[in-house]
């Protein structure tokens with residue numbers, strides 16, 4: 001009997017735990033460790049920050065879900081992980097031994113990188129966590145009482161840009177609907193080399209569609225920009241420009257969870273975990289990881305550094321490969337190991353309209369520098385598509401389904417996208433030692 005532990009019950013961890021439970025016979029234990037009592041659908045936090053939807057619309061209680069779907073839930077924060085002894089220590093003092101662990105702890109936030117950044121000790125808002133989004137919403141409602149300069153963007157090193165575009169374009173629509181648009185100036189500041197890059201170079205039509213939409217809505221966009229300081233009423237860039245702000249929502253650069261940063265050899269210096277194509281750690285065969293916590297390098301260098309986006313769909317694909325590969329290593333299924341394709345589809349909601357960005361795959365072929373295909377396409381149906389997907393995702397989390405066969409088929413038929421592909425076993429993907 002093996003004990004498989006998933007750390008983090010977010011967009012990656014919860015479906016991975018469900019998939020493991022479905023793939024592994026009942027003699028193997030599956031434990032999910034979460035520092036939060038609820039699952040949060042993070043993409044919904046843009047709407048929470050702008051007071052479009054309440055937070056509970058995007059949350060589910062983990063306890064009844066885990067009970068119903070036969071996953072053991074431990075609610076506490078992981079403080080240390082010993083990959084040699086295969087042992088996890090929790091904030092509540094509990095110690096958990098594992099045979100395999102899948103780390104899905106998402107990002108921590110580098111607010112300390114820029115003076116004045118962040119909702120805790122700084123002067124900017126964030127929508128990256130439920131508590132940040134609630135704080136952002138409170139300040140947004142105050143801003144609406146007396147609108148002025150709204151600055152939205154991302155810090156140097158950020159790898160997640162879509163939510164900044166969503167936030168500013170949805171904010172613009174709200175201001176317009178409330179008859180307040182002429183009282184506000186809206187500016188987008190981004191380290192991306194051009195507007196609509198989103199961390200992925202050369203997506204067909206992405207720059208043109210995104211820049212045109214911002215222009216039509218009267219939003220000034222400053223790309224290739226490095227924010228260096230933030231004060232209560234201004235944002236300063238490295239070229240000396242200073243922009244006034246009454247409300248600023250700036251996405252920070254991400255790091256991995258602090259226990260990863262504190263465990264020698266587990267992650268890189270930012271706390272992101274290196275992986276083999278199987279998403280197994282190169283040095284610790286019992287450790288797998290997925291989602292934002294995985295180390296995926298941006299293949300290009302730009303004047304202002306940016307990361308590679310790790311979207312929800314890429315995260316799910318990583319989770320499916322991880323669950324599959326652990327099941328193969330435990331002998332529960334007899335198939336080739338898998339790797340996620342990292343073919344990404346991203347629905348972005350921009351008020352009355354939206355843009356669908358597709359990059360298949362996100363990382364171009366290292367030999368040719370090419371992708372199978374990529375494109376961006378605009379329409380109101382993208383907004384409906386995003387709302388439908390959100391409902392679908394919440395429903396499958398309620399039902400204990402990870403990525404059912406009809407979703408995989410739909411992705412292939414509609415977008416030509418596959419989540420995972422088989423790979424031959426490599427000597428480095430040896431099984432971990434399973435305790436008796």
Ligand SMILES: Cc1cc2nc3c(=O)[nH]c(=O)nc-3n(C[C@H](O)[C@H](O)[C@H](O)COP(=O)(O)OP(=O)(O)OC[C@H]3O[C@@H](n4cnc5c(N)ncnc54)[C@H](O)[C@@H]3O)c2cc1C
Nearest residue numbers: 008010011012035042043077078105106291292310311312
């Ligand atoms: C505002 C915003 C909007 C986004 N919109 C989109 C979108 O529209 N489309 C899209 O594809 N992607 C979007 N993304 C990206 C998407 O949310 C991520 O790809 C996805 O959430 C990554 O999943 P994850 O499991 O790695 O992290 P998360 O979903 O963040 O889950 C990590 C979980 O681990 C828990 N955890 C952390 N540390 C510990 C610990 N020490 N012990 C126990 N538990 C711990 C956290 O509390 C959290 O519950 C968005 C991201 C943001 C921030």
